[in-house]
Amino acid sequence: METLKHECGVALIRLLKPLEYYQEKYGTWMYGLNKLYLLMEKQHNRGQEAAGLACVKLQANPGEEYMFRERGLGAGAITEIFNNVHQQYKDLTEEQLHDAEFAKKCLPFAGELYMGHLRYSTTGKSGISYVHPFLRRNNWRAKNLALCGNFNLTNVDEIFANITEAGQHPRKYADTYIMLEQVGHRLDREVERLYNQCKEEGLKGMDITHAIEERIDLTNVLKTSSPSWDGGYVICGMTGSGETFAVRDPWGIRPAFWYQDDEIMVLASERPVIQTVLNIPAESIHELMPGQAVLVNKKGQLRLAQINKPRKLKPCSFERIYFSRGSDVDIYRERKKLGEKLIEPILSAVNHDIAHSVFSFIPNTAEVAFYGMLEGLDNYLNQLKIKQIEALGHMPSHEELKQILSQRIRSEKVAIKDIKLRTFIAEGNTRNDLAAHVYDITYGSLVPQEDNLVIIDDSIVRGTTLKQSIISILDRLQPKKIVIVSSSPQVRYPDYYGIDMASMEQFIAFKAAIALLEERDMQHVIEYAYRKSKEQLNLPKEKMRNYVKEIYAPFSDEEISEKIAALLTPATTRAKVQIVYQTLEGLHEACPAHPGDWYFSGDYPTPGGTRQVNQAFIDWVEKNYQF
Template identity: 25%
Template structure:
């Protein structure tokens, strides 16, 4: 069990940007927006600032954004004030966690074209793009795909930013929601043609704003926003804001886990995120009720349950909706109640930068993540979590609950099982990391059944929300969900053919049975041609 790997999926980044009228400082606004996106990245952060008529400045560190900018000291000492500012928060992949050079924004300058760039997502076809840059003799300072994107843009042919961006990104495979500030005083924001990661914008009182989520706009009291759609680019400068299609949109593939887990519950994307999570809980209750009626789980087992307990914090809305919906469906004689039995430790645990080397201390570190109410001792509980990718933290939590005297645990998850890595911006690099996946004696990957996972965790019962249930919670059929969302981590429904970038694919069930949803192959078309 690798306790160094987090049990939850983490989206790698959050981005924000602000353009203010002449003479007005945008950095304070962008920093406030960045602080509202802290849930998207805790291991690196920075800003890029462009005062009108002056040089572009970048400041970044490999620590949490709200720690870097906890006061105005860094801004004042480094002259980080100007009319255009972008902010970036980073959650990195394994192996590059604490290096300042991997923090963003990245700066690139070539033949008079200058940009600082922040990126949310991940590029899968990096080798060919590295070869392109080698022709220019460019020496990269990091291993980041984001730095490559910055250099691709400034070295691309074109007479305008729109032309250069279209030319540079038309053959890039991956997820990229980008914010940029340019040397000629422009704020630029764009999404990839599949629309994998979110990006919104707004304007007010001469300002233009862009951010990964609407919660960043809420932080600065901007109530109205619009999506930047797949393949669209926003350019804002002193003359105003323009939005245009720079690449034709491809198969719509918004990451389903943005709605299920990554985004803040107060953010809006096709509805309020928190309400989406409540719908997951209600649908999980529907499936639980069907299991009771079909006697897959005995009614007397349910009657013995005392509490419904959420694993905080992101599971809270769904867990309460599960409780409320199931209680309404069953007899009022049932005694179980919703209980805030686990409380997340917010201070000592949150301030730790590194997990201890000693396995015993690492285990204790996980146990200290939650305060457990003594009222759970001797009780039977539903334990509701949104998802547990690796089952590391979750298995330690279950063992600890049983150790202190919880009588029985019935695990329910508000999402289907993770059975594939994510190549598009989430920290899941291999099926070997996944708690619901195992290997047979030939090294082929197999998905564990719910009963096998139940025994693995030593719990009394276990159920994951089905794919169909997840679709219904989003008010869609499964087919509609597949045509509008990326669910690659759950069933290999990806924006484009991911097999060339998945070295484990030959050992998966998809290769054996050809059970893979391949999108229609459409060549990205430029909408900003050179003249």
């Protein structure tokens, strides 16, 4: 499996009791800080380029800092940022370290609101200034804003034009900064509205401040700042006065889950993370619904609000196939089902020769689909045994029964993920030779020249690892045939909602379709799709069609799969290689609650996605063709 980068993971904590409560019950006032660390570490799969955390202290006096942030770069960023926080406590006495009252008054990051973020960049923009959370500072506590999110917007250019037209001047041309300015601007207006209201009521000085902080409603802020966002998102925020929120996109593209009891409110990108960190059952955890926000005010009161009208439900199916941790009860079941749905094409690929086929998986994310595949094969073999016994037509002898019942599905751990080889130190052919050793094999796991080898992966996107490493190394076992099975359908289109696959030339399915068109002198299809894409550039994005679908239309899924196998099989391979893909129908049957399939089908949930896929295709054609 070639690693895909996912946009981000988020974690949000609101403590609902004073710090003294946690010191007395759990032996530390750092209860919230420790839980944030665990929530982030358990979501490390969602972002390994950077991490950040923010904290708000509710009872600071004027002149005292109440909002804190720490950010770090690199795969070890989680450890780094928490080490940096704890470094600030290293000179304390034991008594001070366990004094919640002292911590509340004097120590940084000793607060009631915590927010954490893990980042993978899909924009190509890097450096500490692009690491969440982002801060917007102000002398009014209620106007201070910390923001982080798991998202990608498809219409940054439109939003940027709109807010600069209104007189704002964002510091950077990046979606997070632009969102920060949008939410921050509406927050300013809300505070000013309440300020005028309080003045009219005759309030003065700090009474106005306290009244604003008690009355502020971020529902208004989110309803006026988020409707223009086209994309998949879960945005989390905290204000300096103690308001906390998380809001989800109206298509439900990106996931979020929350939990509350009388001690704590927690939100994270994945459900099992909350289960593990708080040791609670899945049934106690709620999914944040499309277009919905969960908000906790300064007093710790939780409320749900519908911010944007829910649109056609399109939760990301790649979350289920690959990105989210497989420890979620539903995701585990769905991944097994994805493996089970492939039994018929697998049997066809090996001519139903179970006796001479060995089944395995490419480590590590395909392991659950492998178990589902084995269950499906076991069910098939049991039915076959029943038919064989019935076909005897007489009471079977002991030897006949033994011969039939001794048939087994042969599963082996054939591929092993070896050390992470540092291929960046080499160039050209040397680099490719090193890449070929990322995986190792278990020698003697099949009979040379006699056995088929069926090996399942979760997805085949670029095919680079298959070509440079996996197929060649599996061929060393000398199987008669290698069948590579993908538990997901052919990835044909870019994603624009948070996954690192945004350009056409990345996809082996696209390369295969183009190769077939060229082989059959059908370049007119490419030109037609290009012209139609180009013609609609001046249309509103809501009226655009995805003309890239025309590239695939002349061919069956099997034809494209066959061409993919030809493109990915190294010339020196002795075994016949076949690639079997999941069908769209199989995907939807396995993951019925997550119909977001635009990378497979080209049916983008938002107009911005359709506009961007056409633009990506235009860019590719203009780089590679002259009509």
